[in-house]
Amino acid sequence: MVPRGRPRDTQVDERVLRIAAALLLERGYTGLSIDEVAEQAGVAKTTLYRRWPAKDHLAVAVVARLQADDEITDTGDIRADLVNYLEKIAAGLNRMRAAGHREGPSAGTVGELVAAAARHEDIGRLTRKQYAERNTLALALIEAARVRGELRADLDAEPLFDQLAGALYYRVMITGAPVDRAYVERLVSSALERNLTCP
Amino acid sequence: MVPRGRPRDTQVDERVLRIAAALLLERGYTGLSIDEVAEQAGVAKTTLYRRWPAKDHLAVAVVARLQADDEITDTGDIRADLVNYLEKIAAGLNRMRAAGHREGPSAGTVGELVAAAARHEDIGRLTRKQYAERNTLALALIEAARVRGELRADLDAEPLFDQLAGALYYRVMITGAPVDRAYVERLVSSALERNLTCP
Amino acid sequence: MVPRGRPRDTQVDERVLRIAAALLLERGYTGLSIDEVAEQAGVAKTTLYRRWPAKDHLAVAVVARLQADDEITDTGDIRADLVNYLEKIAAGLNRMRAAGHREGPSAGTVGELVAAAARHEDIGRLTRKQYAERNTLALALIEAARVRGELRADLDAEPLFDQLAGALYYRVMITGAPVDRAYVERLVSSALERNLTCP
Amino acid sequence: MVPRGRPRDTQVDERVLRIAAALLLERGYTGLSIDEVAEQAGVAKTTLYRRWPAKDHLAVAVVARLQADDEITDTGDIRADLVNYLEKIAAGLNRMRAAGHREGPSAGTVGELVAAAARHEDIGRLTRKQYAERNTLALALIEAARVRGELRADLDAEPLFDQLAGALYYRVMITGAPVDRAYVERLVSSALERNLTCP
DNA sequence: CACTAAACGAGACGGTACGTCTCGTCTTCTG
């Protein structure tokens, strides 16, 4: 398939995403205005809509780039690996938390993205797929630890990871409590140690 | 303090919240229009804004009323009590999930509310306070179980409840996975049983 | 007929009119807000509406009081008498001109009063009656001058006074040109001297 | 200068002004609602506000178009020319008089326009400029008559025209008296003949 | 080099909701 017509200006993507990121982080989701992005980027609105079909898509793209690659590593020490991985997730969330001037404790932008995923089926599919991949990796990590005997044999991995990741999101979005290294370690401890007393 | 002037019509709150709830659940956050609520409720917009300073505030009030009284009970069986309580939370979330057109897997409305809390400092304070109360109750439940020996003595209650509630929110908002009774039971089991093998 | 119940507080009228005048002159007709007048006067809106059925009526009352009594005097010198009288009218108009911060050249408040008279039949009747009285006096003045031979015998008094008063209003409302003593004298001269060359 | 961007739809101006004129004449100034104009013209409110920054501006534009071209002609007979020209002005005023419900004697709409000119500096400038042009033409007409000896050599043209036009406005806005051909002729006679008896 | 196809800048446009601002009416309690 031969490309016809004038090729897209690749610098546009870069410039737009940079400026959109600045706006999003500085003023929050509402403050991210298509008109303003276009103007600041010296780009026509048409050009934006040629690349991202709606503001929500642009916002998702911006955040996706901010989160980047949360690598997962398996050192054989499940506790350390989980702490390590969860900390990366926490870092991404904390970055969102700063968005929107007031820098209140709650990460409104994360909420907006959830809403965006609900508004647009394609965004929903995309983000769920990405989260599914992340989940798969984490579950594999846990499974490996189970197989090699670090975790108990009849472990239910799915809710375990839900608990870990969920606690982070819960604090960031709902209670507004801090999510730092100390908390992550408490969290992993709480999740891995037995809680019920042995009868 | 003596009340001065014409007292507020208490029926208005009732009527408005009922209609707003219907709109919110049927058409989602965007479909909840102040003008329409006012019209359907036979109320002037001024009257709405006298009670709720912005649409966000109305929406939060609507949802607060839908969640309403998630009573927590202490039967002496911490596992059953937690399952019971989490199911109530899950029910509330699932109700939100249905909100808005496509009945997609993700509860966009919850995300909007998180965003609303971030946009308005007062909403943020209010909701965090409410969640803090809920947390307090749950932590007391857990603490009581610890004291009477159902849970281990050195239990860290805070992350434990974060894990439980967080997992529900995480699935509803992020992964889109179902949150039903079966899952809640798996979740509580996962959180309460020991996961690390004894060395 | 015996008066029953609490008698009206006569101080209210005074206070309200004073404050309304201040607002009207300072901010113009739009800036004259019933709510604000009530608040500043320490008076309930009910009380205002008991006295003046609408904002327009209050405004008219305010202006009527500002104009007060344009006395007309007959010294036997029609030119001087007219100049004298027109100057009083001009003074009233110039007072209105200052109204509304921008102190532009045009007296918007006069226009608003005209509009008010058109909106409310009763205001229209009232003001037209007042203007009719003024007219009657002026016409009598002119007529007397005619009878005693100062003015020509077949003079048409009605358009003559229309011309004089009208020119003032025209400049104040339409062209924005100044209306001072010098102009009034030119005006009277122009109206009284013959303009057509004698054939 | 190259035109950039999508050109304005010229039909919009036409349609909007037509419909706005209909509303203004039928229901008066208050009855001229931006929302309704937009709806009836099949045009977005945004489009209206792009052309006229406020309702006042639209109203002025509507009236300006109604008045349109009051051509002035110089036949060499100053009396006839003045009558002719004043009649055109009177016609415009009488058209305004009909505007708004009660078809009362006073042209409230003219008052509203005066008020509009006072509220917005730009409208004031614009309308004063237009009236200045009209004045210039009329003064030229009078001046020509003076030069050719129809009017006396030391005539003061400015107050003369003020008197003529002013009388019309005065009757329409203030006294509510009729302004028809007969009156215009009396008016011109009154203004042109000598009024003082020769001493 | 002409021609085609698409990207691009600019900005008008339709649509829609928001939140604000008055006005004039009403309802309650107090003197």
Next chain:
DNA sequence: CAGAAGACGAGACGTACCGTCTCGTTTAGTG
């Protein structure tokens, strides 16, 4: 009853976005 206080209905206003459209202009590749 008058008055203070303030809720209420009604309705327009002007604003702020979004996403689409319609131009004219540029930038490639192709015959």
